[in-house]
Amino acid sequence: MKIALEALNKHFGKVKAVDNLDLEIGDGEFVALLGPSGCGKTTTLLMLAGIYKPTSGHICFDDRVVNHLLPKERNIGMVFQSYALYPHMTTFDNIAYPLKLKRVRRREIKERVQKSADMMGIGDLLDRKPAQLSGGQQQRVALARALVKEPAILLFDEPLSNLDAKLRLRMRGEIKRLQEDLGVTAVYVTHDQVEAMTMASRIALMNYGVLQTYGTPNQLYDHPDTFFVAGFIGAPPMNFLEMTFEERENGFYLKTQALEIRISAERGALAKQNDIPQRVIMGIRPESVSIVAERDGDFKAEVHLIEPLGREDLVTFRFIDEEIRVLVPAPFDGRIGETICLKLDKEKAHLFNPETEVSVLRTGNGRSS
Amino acid sequence: MKRRTKKIGERGKPPLPVLLGTRNIGFSRMRGQLAPYAFLSPTLILVTLFFFIPLVMVFILSFTKLDMTNFGILEWWKPVNWSLDNYVKIFTNRFLSRILGNTIMYVAVTLALFNVGMALVIALITTHIKRRTGFAFRTLWFLPRITPVVVYTMMWRALAGPAPMGVINKYFLVPLGIGGGEYLLHTHPWVFVFLVNGFIGASFGMILFASAIESIPKDYTIASRVDGASTWQTIRYVELPMIKWPLLFVTTYQTLSLLTSFEQIMLLTDGGPGLYQTEVWSLTAYHRALTSYFGNTQWGYGAAWAVVLVIIGIVMAVIYLRVFKFRELVEEPKIDQL
Numbered sequence: 030m031k032i033a034l035e036a037l038n039k040h041f042g043k044v045k046a047v048d049n050l051d052l053e054i055g056d057g058e059f060v061a062l063l064g065p066s067g068c069g070k071t072t073t074l075l076m077l078a079g080i081y082k083p084t085s086g087h088i089c090f091d092d093r094v095v096n097h098l099l100p101k102e103r104n105i106g107m108v109f110q111s112y113a114l115y116p117h118m119t120t121f122d123n124i125a126y127p128l129k130l131k132r133v134r135r136r137e138i139k140e141r142v143q144k145s146a147d148m149m150g151i152g153d154l155l156d157r158k159p160a161q162l163s164g165g166q167q168q169r170v171a172l173a174r175a176l177v178k179e180p181a182i183l184l185f186d187e188p189l190s191n192l193d194a195k196l197r198l199r200m201r202g203e204i205k206r207l208q209e210d211l212g213v214t215a216v217y218v219t220h221d222q223v224e225a226m227t228m229a230s231r232i233a234l235m236n237y238g239v240l241q242t243y244g245t246p247n248q249l250y251d252h253p254d255t256f257f258v259a260g261f262i263g264a265p266p267m268n269f270l271e272m273t274f275e276e277r278e279n280g281f282y283l284k285t286q287a288l289e290i291r292i293s294a295e296r297g298a299l300a301k302q303n304d305i306p307q308r309v310i311m312g313i314r315p316e317s318v319s320i321v322a323e324r325d326g327d328f329k330a331e332v333h334l335i336e337p338l339g340r341e342d343l344v345t346f347r348f349i350d351e352e353i354r355v356l357v358p359a360p361f362d363g364r365i366g367e368t369i370c371l372k373l374d375k376e377k378a379h380l381f382n383p384e385t386e387v388s389v390l391r392t393g394n395g396r397s398s
Numbered sequence: 399m400k401r402r403t404k405k406i407g408e409r410g411k412p413p414l415p416v417l418l419g420t421r422n423i424g425f426s427r428m429r430g431q432l433a434p435y436a437f438l439s440p441t442l443i444l445v446t447l448f449f450f451i452p453l454v455m456v457f458i459l460s461f462t463k464l465d466m467t468n469f470g471i472l473e474w475w476k477p478v479n480w481s482l483d484n485y486v487k488i489f490t491n492r493f494l495s496r497i498l499g500n501t502i503m504y505v506a507v508t509l510a511l512f513n514v515g516m517a518l519v520i521a522l523i524t525t526h527i528k529r530r531t532g533f534a535f536r537t538l539w540f541l542p543r544i545t546p547v548v549v550y551t552m553m554w555r556a557l558a559g560p561a562p563m564g565v566i567n568k569y570f571l572v573p574l575g576i577g578g579g580e581y582l583l584h585t586h587p588w589v590f591v592f593l594v595n596g597f598i599g600a601s602f603g604m605i606l607f608a609s610a611i612e613s614i615p616k617d618y619t620i621a622s623r624v625d626g627a628s629t630w631q632t633i634r635y636v637e638l639p640m641i642k643w644p645l646l647f648v649t650t651y652q653t654l655s656l657l658t659s660f661e662q663i664m665l666l667t668d669g670g671p672g673l674y675q676t677e678v679w680s681l682t683a684y685h686r687a688l689t690s691y692f693g694n695t696q697w698g699y700g701a702a703w704a705v706v707l708v709i710i711g712i713v714m715a716v717i718y719l720r721v722f723k724f725r726e727l728v729e730e731p732k733i734d735q736l
């Protein structure tokens with residue numbers, strides 16, 4: 030089922046939990062709602078589920094406005110962070126509950142419960158109570174319960190946050206595969222960007238109830254159109270340096286006390302077209318900076334901290350009063366206090382207007398290049 | 399308990415640093431051992447004086463013929479003066495079946511309709527509307543409980559009064575053409591016994607149920623509604639099972655407290671208006687022991703009525719624990735795999 034949110038608002042008194050949200054989700058698509066705590070993800074999800082009534086705006090399923098529909102009329106399955114398994118019911122009764130409410134016949138209930146339980150690999154736990162299940166098993170029961178009525182839309186509210194790292198990784202894969210197999214539209218709330226990046230076909234990034242950006246994981250990573258997106262997506266996060274923009278006869282330059290880089294004429298022209306102010310924020314990802322021989326370097330910096338990450342080392346450099354973090358192939362052979370030459374991949378640099386926090390490298394269609 | 403308190407005595411911060419000196423270890427250890435008893439003593443004394451001793455005395459008295467006429471003469475503490483006569487008298491009393499019937503009806507109806515039934519309904523309604531409105535309503539409903547019982551009961555007597563003074567008659571029944579404006583306590587004494595007790599009784603369950611319902615995590619009710627349940631189905635299948643424990647508690651507790659409560663009935667009808675018409679067991683015990691048509695308050699006989707009531711109460715409590723599978727409620731879940 031297609032979902033469209035149009036100018037959707039939800040206010041709790043003075044709090045604008047969701048502020049003028051526009052979002053389109055294709056049939057069978059897996060969309061992640063990503064954002065920091067309190068940004069309105071759960072509120073959005075609960076409006077989709079029909080629990081909260083929107084303050085204003087429309088929710089459409091397949092071009093039909095469903096604002097007035099009760100939860101039970103929406104054909105939705107939902108999985109909670111807390112699992113929300115009814116503690117007084119056995120696994121079987123938990124999974125059967127949506128069917129029982131629909132007055133499905135006994136025999137059919139039994140078959141369908143067994144089927145979705147088997148699909149989740151919990152077919153032999155049907156007579157246990159939730160308290161007798163592990164967290165991972167409870168999570169599977171919750172999934173089976175959401176799936177048993179064959180919903181058109183699956184909603185997830187941080188379903189994996191309570192699992193340990195290894196299990197989380199496995200469930201991530203399982204949920205994704207399940208969703209693809211069933212071809213069901215999924216909205217997945219998370220504040221874990223890795224989860225969002227790996228699972229979703231598109232990510233809606235929210236902050237303070239406002240949609241910041243909506244695009245594929247790669248678009249968000251490679252071409253963030255706001256300062257917030259650039260800083261939120263990516264771990265370790267992007268480096269930001271405040272710089273001065275200058276146009277000279279022989280090209281466009283970015284300057285600080287310590288370094289001066291020249292950017293391509295193409296990008297410079299684009300930035301100018303977007304009214305780049307004199308003072309800009311330059312963003313560069315840790316993997317877009319490299320250690321080079323002295324004559325190729327853009328600037329020199331002192332090694333301040335080395336954090337081994339396994340495959341790579343995260344090295345924090347200091348120069349004058351700035352800091353920059355760089356991912357270098359492990360093992361990094363520098364020592365703390367050593368001065369090393371660094372080079373920036375200028376084509377991967379992002380430029381933001383510090384006033385509007387919008388990228389000045391965006392092209393006509395609103396997406397930054 | 400003892401060990402924990404001892405630890406506190408040894409390790410707890412003394413008020414003055416000088417107490418930390420080595421010389422004080424002995425003192426501090428002794429203090430540690432005595433401390434629990436010192437703290438318990440006020441309660442122990444009170445419980446012994448006002449609960450345990452009276453209980454034993456009532457039990458002994460129930461075997462004697464002590465009353466106002468032989469007070470100071472009868473040596474009631476001597477076993478030679480003990481007999482089962484009082485109990486025989488109770489069970490051969492020709493009003494026994496009526497009193498027992500009254501008691502069962504009083505407890506059952508008040509409990510079912512008000513102390514649990516209405517309490518649950520109010521709790522459910524006030525937790526499914528706006529929080530503040532619900533809270534305000536519950537607070538109002540709680541007022542009769544903190545009103546002095548005499549004032550409260552007199553208020554009901556005034557409400558039930560004959561036309562034109564009685565409020566119910568004047569403003570409701572007479573305008574609607576029901577009844578002849580007679581004294582309602584005489585025509586419908588039981589209705590008022592139920593109402594007077596029920597309106598107070600319901601507030602206890604209401605508070606407990608409401609807080610139990612409010613403490614159910616929101617995720618369960620949201621999950622239930624997304625699963626396709628209506629509000630009523632959510633209450634029926636999710637919320638009620640989750641407040642099973644307060645339901646059991648209120649039912650048990652209120653049964654016992656209704657069995658022993660008689661002050662409202664005493665003030666309202668005093669067991670009348672007909673002969674033993676609204677007389678319940680606890681009221682009989684009171685009547686026999688502390689008032690008498692003949693002026694000789696029969697303490698021994700009254701005590702026997704009270705002892706039988708205690709036994710009825712204990713039996714009821716045991717039955718409840720069985721019926722509600724109390725053991726299962728407090729049982730730890732069995733886990734054979736994590």
Ligand SMILES: Nc1ncnc2c1ncn2[C@@H]1O[C@H](COP(=O)(O)OP(=O)(O)OP(=O)(O)O)[C@@H](O)[C@H]1O
Pocket residue numbers: 041044045046064065066067068069070071072073220
């Ligand atoms: N029922 C409510 N009444 C009042 N304010 C609410 C209510 N629900 C949410 N809010 C407020 O709306 C904002 C968004 O809340 P929401 O639960 O949607 O955040 P979230 O993005 O899901 O955060 P988290 O990641 O912590 O779950 C918060 O400021 C929150 O305090």
Ligand SMILES: [Mg+2]
Pocket residue numbers: 070071072186
């Ligand atoms: Mg949330």
